[in-house]
Amino acid sequence: MTGHHSWGYGQNDGPSEWHKLYPVAQGNCQSPIDIIPAQAIYDPCLKPLSISYRSGSSLDISNNGHSVMVDFKDMDDKTAIYGGPLESSYRLKQFHFHWGASDDSGSEHTINGKSFPCELHLVHWNAKKYMTFADAVEATDGLAVTGVFLEVRKTAQAGLQQKTEKNNSLHFNPTSLLPPCLDYWTYPGSLTTPPLNESVTWIVLKEAIQISDKQMEKFRTLLFTTEEEERIQMVNNFRPPQPLKGRVVRASFK
Numbered sequence: 290m291t292g293h294h295s296w297g298y299g300q301n302d303g304p305s306e307w308h309k310l311y312p313v314a315q316g317n318c319q320s321p322i323d324i325i326p327a328q329a330i331y332d333p334c335l336k337p338l339s340i341s342y343r344s345g346s347s348l349d350i351s352n353n354g355h356s357v358m359v360d361f362k363d364m365d366d367k368t369a370i371y372g373g374p375l376e377s378s379y380r381l382k383q384f385h386f387h388w389g390a391s392d393d394s395g396s397e398h399t400i401n402g403k404s405f406p407c408e409l410h411l412v413h414w415n416a417k418k419y420m421t422f423a424d425a426v427e428a429t430d431g432l433a434v435t436g437v438f439l440e441v442r443k444t445a446q447a448g449l450q451q452k453t454e455k456n457n458s459l460h461f462n463p464t465s466l467l468p469p470c471l472d473y474w475t476y477p478g479s480l481t482t483p484p485l486n487e488s489v490t491w492i493v494l495k496e497a498i499q500i501s502d503k504q505m506e507k508f509r510t511l512l513f514t515t516e517e518e519e520r521i522q523m524v525n526n527f528r529p530p531q532p533l534k535g536r537v538v539r540a541s542f543k
């Protein structure tokens with residue numbers, strides 16, 4: 290392992306290079322994937338997704354060098370999901386986005402090879418079974434990530450209209466980031482960024498939400514770099530689809 294160099298989405302440190310530092314990148318349960326609806330298996334045993342994002346107070350919005358992220362105080366199960374393919378409730382830890390330099394790419398999951406301009410990930414962990422998020426990341430039933438596709442329309446989605454007040458804690462109600470219909474596909478997968486752990490039950494919603502082109506442009510004003518470094522626009526922070534390797538994608542709907 291050559292020294293601790295960080296990973297990114299560029300030519301020299303991007304997804305095709307990650308396996309050198311994170312060999313699991315070439316594992317059998319990697320994410321994202323291309324979802325082919327005609328090949329998904331409708332599973333009548335799948336329960337509806339239950340989402341109770343009671344007014345969990347979110348922390349500040351932050352740029353972690355790879356995405357823009359909203360962290361949640363995850364001390365209790367006030368903001369959690371359960372039902373669906375899950376055996377337990379999973380506590381919301383953070384949500385973040387992946388997007389492109391233009392509207393023709395940006396999402397991580399694709400549907401019949403089609404990309405969306407942006408994809409929201411709501412990251413939850415099994416706090417019933419594990420003591421910390423870091424412990425959950427190491428376990429195959431440790432995490433559940435809900436993926437929501439974002440489409441760009443002229444009309445703005447209220448939930449994303451929040452002004453990011455400088456230094457005030459944001460009160461994002463992530464429920465406003467969910468579409469009315471919670472039909473989903475689910476499959477066993479991984480984190481889509483290093484360390485790429487295969488500890489995620491993926492729940493990808495069928496219905497996209499709309500954001501305005503203004504909000505999409507705001508994502509593209511973010512930077513991968515810090516003040517000192519030469520500026521690099523934070524765009525195309527998505528990993529391409531990975532081999533399915535025999536995994537079955539189940540659908541919660543006919």
Ligand SMILES: CCCCCOc1ccc(S(N)(=O)=O)cc1
Pocket residue numbers: 410412422423426434479480481482483484
């Ligand atoms: C203990 C270290 C883990 C830090 C990394 O956490 C992640 C990484 C990727 C995703 S994603 N794009 O698959 O939703 C979610 C959470």
Ligand SMILES: [Zn+2]
Pocket residue numbers: 385386387410481
């Ligand atoms: Zn993500």
